[in-house]
Structures are given as structure tokens and as C-alpha cells.
Amino acid sequence: MASQSLQLSTSDGVSTLTLNNSAKHNAMNFAMWQALPDLLQRVAADHASRVLVLTGAGERAFCSGNDVSEFDKVRSTPAQIEHYNGLQRTVCERLSKLSKPTIAMVDGYCLGAGLEFALLCDFRYCTPASRFAVPAVKLGLPYRYEDIVKLLDVIGPAPTREMVLRGRQVAGERAAEIGLVHHLAPSREALIREVGELAAELAAAAPLSLAAAKITINEALRRDAEPDLALCQKLADEVYASHDFIEGRAAFTAKRKPRFEGR
Structure with a gap:
């Protein structure tokens, strides 16, 4: 509280x-x-x-x-x-x-x-x-x-x-x-x-993927400035380099639910 x-x-x-x-x-x-x-x-x-x-x-x-x-x-x-x-x-x-x-x-x-x-x-x-x-x-x-x-x-x-x-x-x-x-x-x-x-x-989805997607949507909808495309690309690159990307692939191959850690 x-x-x-x-x-x-x-x-x-x-x-x-x-x-x-x-x-x-x-x-x-x-x-x-x-x-x-x-x-x-x-x-x-x-x-x-x-x-x-x-x-x-x-x-x-x-x-x-x-x-x-x-x-x-x-x-x-x-x-x-x-x-x-x-x-x-x-x-x-x-x-x-x-x-x-x-x-x-x-x-x-x-x-x-x-x-x-x-x-x-x-x-x-x-x-x-x-x-x-x-x-x-x-x-x-x-x-x-x-x-x-x-x-x-x-x-x-x-x-x-x-x-x-x-x-x-x-x-x-x-x-x-x-x-x-x-x-x-x-x-x-x-x-x-x-x-x-x-x-x-x-909550069960990949946190880094969610964050990257949400921020990218917000950038695309900006009215005060042009979208920060460099930031969007940086976030996408970080997702590709993450442990969760490895886990997502492994879970798909093993046909099990992924256990995302946000890293």
C-alpha cells in the first residue's frame, strides 16, 4: 500500500x-x-x-x-x-x-x-x-x-x-x-x-519485445516531432541480441511455453 x-x-x-x-x-x-x-x-x-x-x-x-x-x-x-x-x-x-x-x-x-x-x-x-x-x-x-x-x-x-x-x-x-x-x-x-x-x-509475453513494440508505436504516433527511427532500430537490435530471443526460439522448437526473463 x-x-x-x-x-x-x-x-x-x-x-x-x-x-x-x-x-x-x-x-x-x-x-x-x-x-x-x-x-x-x-x-x-x-x-x-x-x-x-x-x-x-x-x-x-x-x-x-x-x-x-x-x-x-x-x-x-x-x-x-x-x-x-x-x-x-x-x-x-x-x-x-x-x-x-x-x-x-x-x-x-x-x-x-x-x-x-x-x-x-x-x-x-x-x-x-x-x-x-x-x-x-x-x-x-x-x-x-x-x-x-x-x-x-x-x-x-x-x-x-x-x-x-x-x-x-x-x-x-x-x-x-x-x-x-x-x-x-x-x-x-x-x-x-x-x-x-x-x-x-x-505478463507472460517477452518484456523486451513488448517494450520495443510499445515505444515504436508511440514514436509512430508522435505529433511533436518526427519518429525517432534510430531509437526504434536500437530497441529492435537489443531484442534480437537478448536471451529472450534465444528462449523464444528454443520454446518454439520444443513445443513448450517460453519462460521469458526480460534480458
């Missing part, structure tokens, strides 16, 4: 990071933003962790956004706004650059910052009870360029205009229709089971 509001555990190669502020539908408060960078760094550095599942405590919310009730104290002056936004960018950068596969397990509200977290994950699974929204226009907040780009890249311009300009909630079924989520589970029980199956599948 990392703190009362954030819980991190790892088992069988799968790390689970739980947003635990259920009294406020797992809204992100300032203390949670401060703690998240170190927790994500721990996941990145933990060799035993091969996959990260991000979820919310309870059965009503993944994350309902930021805790607006504390904005007068922590996000009202120009200096406070700059510091708060800087923390958010640090967290989002570390989540997006995590070389391990990430899964957002959504049940209930996924609003504002919660939607941003989900968009930064490689996989998004949800239930029909889930509700996705960008409520910025109803709170008098800006929705910044980098945040809109995340949504555009996933669902395209028409649904993005609908979500951002109207600020209305999108139900789980509609989220699946527009490609906002990868999979719609029929119930919470099915969601937990199916995310567990996906996480186990990813």
Missing part, C-alpha cells in the same frame, strides 16, 4: 495501481498528484512488474476527475496553477512513457483527469455502467491542446467535438461504438476476469 488514497500491489508480474478516494468517486486530490510520479517510477524500475493495471476503488468510479473542492487552496493563483498543471504533466508523461503495457479497468465514472489516465493506457476495458466525459466547459476550465490531441488520436474529430464541446457523459456501450474503449465487458465480474486474463497474457 502506497498511501490511503493510492494503493500499489504486484502479484504474478501484474502491478495494480488503485485510486482510492471513493468518498469523492476517486477524484484526484493534490496529495495524490504529488505521490503518483514516484509510484509510477517504482513500477518502471520493478523487474518483477511486467504489466500495470490502473483502476478505481469501489464500484461507482474509476476516477471522477480532479477534486475541484480544493481548487481555491491549491489551484487559484497563477503560481499555484502552474505548479498543479506541472504535476499533472509529470504524471501523464511517466504513464505514457512507461515501457510496460498498461490497462485501464473502468467501472463507473471516468471523467476529466480520469479519462486522461484511461487514454494514456494501452488498453481500456469497461462495463455498461461506465460513464466517460470531458466536463471542462461545465466547470469553466480549459481543455488543453495536449489533452484534446489524446482524444482526437483515439476517437477522431467528430466524437471529440461531441464530448469536449458539449461536456456530456458517454455510456459504456457508446464508448465501445466510437472506439474509446477496446472492450465492453457485460458486468463488473466479467470486467475483473477479462482484465485479469489480458494482464496474465501480457
